[in-house]
Each structure stands twice: as structure tokens, then as C-alpha cells.
Amino acid sequence: MALRVGVDTGGTFTDVCLYDGGSKQLTVLKTPGTPHDPGEAVLVGADEAVDLLESSYEEVEFFAHGTTVATNSLLEGKGAKVALFVTQGFRDLLELGRQRRPKLYDLFAQKPELLVDRDRIFEVEERVRYDGTIVRPLDPSTLEEQLEQHQDVLSEVDAIAVCYLYSFENPVHEEVTGKMLQAKFPQAFVTVSSDVLPQFREFERLSTTTINGYIGPVMQNYLRSLRERLAEKGLGVAPKVTQSNGGIISFTTAEDMPVRTVLSGPSTGVVGAAALASKSGFPNIITLDVGGTSSDLALVNNGTPTSTSGMELDSRPIQAPMLDISTVGAGGGSIAWIDNGGLLKVGPQSAGAHPGPACYGNGNIEPTVTDANVVLGILNNEALLGGKMPIDARLSFQAVEALGKRLGLGVEETAQGIISVVTANMAKAIRVISVQKGYDPAEYALVAFGGAGPLHSGRLARELGMKITLVPMAPGAMSAVGMLMTDLKADFVSTARTVLEPQALNRIVDVYESLKADATNWIREEAIAEGDESLHFFADLRYKGQNPACQGELSPPVHSKSALAGRDQEQPR
Structure with a gap:
């Protein structure tokens, strides 16, 4: 067996x-x-x-x-206590960011809290130029004195992140710093940007490295x-x-x-759904994964999920190869509520696993999407999970009725209102990954999975003009099923700051050879059998003088992949 x-x-x-x-x-x-x-x-x-x-x-x-x-x-702010080492003069880069204002006219918009307190951000006397040449060498003795000076603070942290300017071109200063920190503070999780993200854009690299340190000890x-x-x-x-x-x-x-x-669970659901739908003759799909807390949506073209080079999670940029998945706070446990204007809203607050929807009988009295489905008879009024999980439908009716009285609606009307609102939220999220990127949802099949995906697929398809919906045999566990259908995979990235011309061929070849060596070492460490491995090379390019860089697409799932992000660096300082 x-x-x-x-x-x-x-x-x-x-x-x-x-x-x-x-x-x-x-x-x-x-x-x-x-x-x-x-x-x-x-x-x-x-x-x-x-x-x-x-x-x-x-x-x-x-x-x-x-x-x-x-x-x-x-998301919950329950990560590690982090210290951060940066190039002298860049102590405030994490807070300054790109100085963009996504909500330009919102007078009360707040930036996310820093993951590192300013008194735990230390400047180091070192400097590497944009081309990798060293302008100010790192003095190990000076750094040692600095570590001694701040030993009390550093001894109390769980993680230490290091991100120096242009370390993707020359990581030697980060490597020295990382080794010294690991030797002096063995209790800390030490992470350096040249390992986490060896490519340009210093703020995104700093943010990603800091997040790696923040969640490192927990994971x-x-x-x-x-x-x-x-x-x-x-x-x-x-x-x-x-x-x-x-x-x-x-x-x-x-x-x-x-x-x-960061997208560990949702990604394999998309991979599994894409594989099953392709075998069924539907290579172009939109996936709808509705769980207890949120809905995850993704676009698949020709059997290949669309990818992206990064995302923002809680307004914090994370640069890493990932599937392009849009998430909205609309799940079975999402709580229905009334805003200050008297309008019905659903989510993003969720009743979670405990206490869960009102019908679970664990003390929650707020109506959820699950309770609305129970009231409308869409879900069994006696038990869920094939009879394994008894519920109290009376509690669902009570929770929805209490909300309806505040809205001046009957219990069934209120339940239908909750379903209509959550459907609109899901439709909006699908339009973000389709219509806003030039794709017509009507040309795709909707693949619904997750515990509550099939419950909402019909209404959602009608809302978006989609003619075909597919439901896997085990929709509630599609992500788990997808794990058995995916492969070992790794991405290796490097920035080659050069013009694409014959004179640059040798350098480009050297970069690819370096990536190939990294991929080969990884294949060996993962004990992948000879003949099962597959290497794919890609380049992310932009026009000379173009700024910011174009965001290219990554490869489909393979056993191993070596990817090259060949973007120009911003103008040297």
C-alpha cells in the first residue's frame, strides 16, 4: 500500500x-x-x-x-520581535516606503504599523554602488563594537534582518554581517536580503526580508x-x-x-482545479475557493494559472513568485452587520472555527453567511458534513431575525439580502482579476470549490454572465487534493542590469549559468530523481529608459525552475 x-x-x-x-x-x-x-x-x-x-x-x-x-x-500582528540592520542613511526606508497614497482622498487613511520599532533599526557604515563596486568597505571590528554596544537589545529579539543597499549586485557585506550575527546571537532567526530576494527595488526587498524575519521564528x-x-x-x-x-x-x-x-493553502487549490478542469475539456477557468473566512479567486488560461512577481498583504509589499490570487473577506463564517449608514454589509469579520456560525451553538449570536444558507434551506437544517456535524437551525433563524428587525425586513428577506451582498463581494473580486485585466468572465468556466464554493457558484455565474460552472467531486477539500497533484518547485531570481545587445551576451550567459547552478544544487538537496527534473529559463525585460519595470509572467508549475528577472536598475544615486 x-x-x-x-x-x-x-x-x-x-x-x-x-x-x-x-x-x-x-x-x-x-x-x-x-x-x-x-x-x-x-x-x-x-x-x-x-x-x-x-x-x-x-x-x-x-x-x-x-x-x-x-x-x-x-495579519494578526503575532509575529516575532525583529531587529533590522540597514545601510547608513536608510534607517527610515521601511516607514517611508514608496510615498504613494493608495487612498488619495481618504483623510483618515492609516499606514500599517511598522514590523520593527525604530529603536531596533541600526545603521551600518558600508556602501555598495549600483554596479556592485564597494565605495565604503564594511569594517568587521567596527561592526563588532556596534553589536557589543546594542547587545542588550539584540539579545532580546527573536529575529534579525539585514538589508543593505545594492546587495543583490554584491552580497559580501550582508554575508559578513549575517555570519557575525548568527555567531553572536544564536538564539535569533537571522535573514539577509541577498538570500531572500536577490533583485533590485530596495524598498520591496527590505519589506520582504523584514516580513521573512517577522514570521520566521513562528513558522x-x-x-x-x-x-x-x-x-x-x-x-x-x-x-x-x-x-x-x-x-x-x-x-x-x-x-x-x-x-x-504566504499563499500556501489557496495556491494548490488553484493548481488542482486547473488540472481537473483541463482534463475535463475546460482549460480556461476562473476558480472560486470559498472557505469559512474568505474567498480566493484566480484566473487560469490554457490550463496555466496566471502568476505574479509579488503582492501586498495588509498594505505591506511582498516580492516573491506566486500565483495571482485575489482574496476577499467573504466566507461561510463572514458576519453580516449594519454600517453607520444603515446598509447591510457582510465581512470581512468572521466567526471563524470557534465560536463559528450561530447554528454551531458555541455562543455566537451574530448571523453569518452559513446561517443565511440554513435559513433559506440551502444547507441541511439538522447537520453538516454528511451528518457528522449536528447544528441547531433555530439559532440561525434567531440570529438572522434579530438583524432583520433592525433593517425592517423579514427573516427570509434578510437571509436573501446576506447572500446577495456576499455574491456581489465575490463578483467584484472576480472582476479585479478578469475584467480589469482585459478578460471577459463570460468566456471562462467557473470552478467552485471550498466548503461553501458550490453554494454560491450559480448566483455568481449568473451575476457575471458565465455559462458554465464546474464542481469537483470533493469540492470541500480541493486544496488538499491539489497537494497530491503539484510538483516540487523552486524559483531562482537575479537582476542583470544591462542593455540587451550582443556585447552583453557573456554577462547574460553568466547569470543564467549561476541560476542553473543554484537550481541544480536545490534539485540535489531535495533528492529529485534524475530525469524527473525540468529547468525553465525566463527573462523579465523592459524598454531602455522605461521606469518602473514591466511585470512579466512566470512559468507554469514544473519540477524545478530557474527564473531570471532581467530588469534595469533605477538610476544610480
């Missing part, structure tokens, strides 16, 4: 998918999430799946895990603990974790680069 297991932890439920290669049997399970320790739900769900087949962990040949720990740590502790507990149960293979680009990496790699996992 050769077993493959995929486990996806969401905001409300943990989904488990187990495939028996011998009998070709696919087993799908759901278990309530455990927010206090997401790893507990992973183990409970995996135990139940293995026991159901009367098997054991020793027979598992593949174990993949999708997690929201990194994302939630950032490291979580994955390390889960890895040890799985080993104690008899798991003999190295577990994998899904990353934002739709591929998977080992737990140990993710422990060093957790910023790659």
Missing part, C-alpha cells in the same frame, strides 16, 4: 486527502480547526484518515501540508514541531509544505524562507 496524504489547514476547517495507490481509492475528510495549535488538527485529521484505511504512517510515501500560519501571523517553531510529531508517529518520508507559487518545498527549506508560504 502506497499512501499519499495532503492536509490543508484553513480558518475554520482542516481538510485531509488520502490517496491509496494500490486500490486507487481517494479518501477525503474534514475536521474542525484548532486555532491555538494548527498542528493538532493536522495530526487529528491525518490519524483519522490513516485509521480509516486500517493503515499506518509507515506506509505513507508522500506527505504535503498547506498552512495559513505565516499569513495569520502577519520555524510550527514546522519543526509538526515535523517531529509526524516522525514520532512513524512518518518515514520528509514532509513537504506548499508555497505561494503553487509548488511544494521541504519543511526545512520553508523554515528558512517562510515568506514563500
